[in-house]
Amino acid sequence: MFCNQCEQTAKGIGCTQIGVCGKKEDIAGLQDLLTYALQGLSLVAVEGRKIGITDNGVDRFTAEAVFACLTNVDFDAERFKSWINQAVKLREALKEKVAAAGGNVTFEAEHANFTPASTVAELAAQGAALDYINGLDDNEDLRSLKQITVYGVRGLAAYADHAAILGQEDDSIYAYIHETLAEFTRKGQELGELVAIALKCGEVNLKAMELLDTGNTGTYGHPTPTEVPLGAKKGKAILVTGHDLRDLELLLKQTEGKGINIYTHGEMLPCHAYPELKKYDHFYGHYGTAWQNQQKEMPEFPGAILFTTNCIQKPADSYINNVFTTGLVGWPEVSHIDNNKDFTPVIERALALDGFTEDTDKGSVLTGFARNTVLGVADKVIDAVKAKAIRHFFLVGGCDGAKPGRNYYTEFVEQVPEDCMVLTLACGKFRFFDKKLGDIGGIPRLLDVGQCNDAYSAIQIAVALASAFDCDVNDLPLSMILSWYEQKACVILLTLLSLGIKDIRLGPSLPAFITPNVLNVLVENFEIKPIAETPAEDLQTILG
Structure with missing residues (x-):
């Protein structure tokens, strides 16, 4: 092997x-x-x-x-x-x-x-x-x-x-x-x-x-800014993790009127912002952060858990009987929902478990800042840049993981100056998604663009801003600070490079499959570089 x-x-x-x-x-x-x-x-x-x-x-x-x-x-x-x-x-x-x-x-x-x-x-x-x-x-x-x-x-x-x-x-x-x-x-x-x-x-x-x-x-409609509770609501519960909106929709339909609250986890958080999903009254909130860095939180979830499409980390043995998978996700020890998408086994398991015995308040987060929302206030953003109220944009996003070193991304966001904005997407944001950074002219400084595939939204935002300022994307006051874990991150990086986007900082470590000579090609043509030892070093280099 x-x-x-x-x-x-x-x-x-x-x-x-x-x-x-x-x-x-x-x-x-x-x-x-x-x-x-x-x-x-x-x-x-x-x-x-x-x-x-x-x-x-x-x-x-x-x-x-x-x-x-x-x-x-x-x-x-x-x-x-x-x-x-x-x-x-x-x-x-x-x-x-x-x-x-x-x-x-x-x-x-x-x-x-x-x-x-x-x-x-x-x-x-x-x-x-x-x-x-x-x-x-x-x-x-x-x-x-x-x-x-x-x-x-x-x-x-x-x-x-x-x-x-x-x-x-x-x-x-x-x-x-x-x-x-x-x-x-x-x-x-x-x-x-x-x-x-x-x-x-x-x-x-x-x-x-x-x-x-x-x-x-x-x-499901274009995402709109939505406040999502992070606590729990008394009652039976199912948690949905992964990426698949359709599976979530089908589960919401099949659980209507059954006294079960549906929670998201990981990359499913942005689902709360889609009009055709958030219309369900029992679609309640978001529980936990990212599976791979906060698995310790998961045994506390007192309901059934559904893994959709690809997810990170196999469930812990202590609660594996409460876990179901769908689509391509599969482990021999876990029950799999066939392509007929009948979620009856998940629902029955949720009803058999205790669920949450009381309401808990752990605050809330905002999501729903995909391209439609951001471009809807583009004039305010452009005016703020011209008035020097916004000095710089940082796209801090990508994959999360358990390996030490990813605290860099939390510290980076915490250290971003107050006249700068942070756009984020994918599961890497769960290192800092609940930080209260305030706003600039009524626009939140931390904008959740969505899932990893919503890199498309981020690209469209960048292209639109470049057009508004009559410049190239590389000339925008925008820096990309990316984390990677698996192959979706690889292809998104290739997408950014295919668009000619330069000066990307990548971490926590560079891919083991990139040889020094190939890395040199990337450096010479795209100025790609590893993140620095500390966020302060990168911020100093970027902002001067």
Whole structure:
């Protein structure tokens, strides 16, 4: 086993025995084998597109299966066995269609003819034998760029899957995923060629995030500023964590009138700002911060817990019987809600548990400052900048994690001068989301833009401000201070780089899969840099 795809990888080099995330050797091998099988399917899909043959079932499956390999999504070996077999079945069926239409179905790459073993153990052994990462390329710098892109594609596939669930798809996204997976069946590309493929990943991801934004806002309305209680309300309770708005909506519908209050956790906080979600009277508040840095809070939750899409950290054994998953999330020990989305088992478990025995008041936070809201007061923001009431904007966001060093982000926000504003998004904000920073001219100094995919909103805000000031985004009084953990963060970074955005500060540590030479390319072309030892150093450098 070797895995270095997340920020918390062992010793900053790679996990070799068991993942810091809890991933075991067999799952690592199965994920590598699934990726390999998807490359074989992609080779055929690319040839199909050349002669006008596409298959939406293949496209959707590819996105889901690539997404399943993202950090901490699924640790269920039987499901990986099913995906691997399905990838091969779809590959062979697509070959027949392409061949019948006169297309090429002869490939040098073994990926296109791979035959899976029959048992989970044998499949895991097949995956381990691939030595997948080292097999990407013999040159470490080319291998590094391929890793950046493969991990970016996993993040892209996640956003594409989220969007497709809400009816938003674009064939160019699926085409890019297939083209890239197919391209990486061979070795020896030029450095510049691989840089271009990586930046294209970011460009395509912007489209995927736009589709997801369209799906979210088209279905649930544009977020509006909303005060969300952090305490609890007496009564039965279900907590929803993860990212999936549709699962939350279905749960809200199915729990109406049952005496159960619904709470959000982690990246679900922004859901309270969507008009079509917050209309439910039993959609109460937000409980806890981020799963990975505050797991100790979770056993205190006296109700059922629902994990949607990808989440960080497996539930603690002490309350695993109260946990359910949906979508791609899976652990062998946890009950999974099938695609019929019947949440009866979750509801019954919540009703059987004590729930909260009394009301508690832990204050509240504001959310709902996506692009529509912020651009709605853009004239006030622009006037404040011109009047020097606002000196600088900081986008402080990204992933959270358990590894020491992330206190930097809390301290950074605490030390931001009073004439500066902080925009934030994703689960990294739970280090400081409840800080009371006051306002500037009636506009809160701390603006919660939303989930990680709402980086699209942040980009649109930056582009609109640049247009208003008749300058480039890089000329705005705006600095990006980002934290990363997994592959969604990788693809968002690639998106920012594809837009030419420079001078990004990244932490808590740089990716283990970036070689010194590749890092030098990023520094020379995009002025990307690690966060400093202390927030004070970075603030001094930025503000002077």
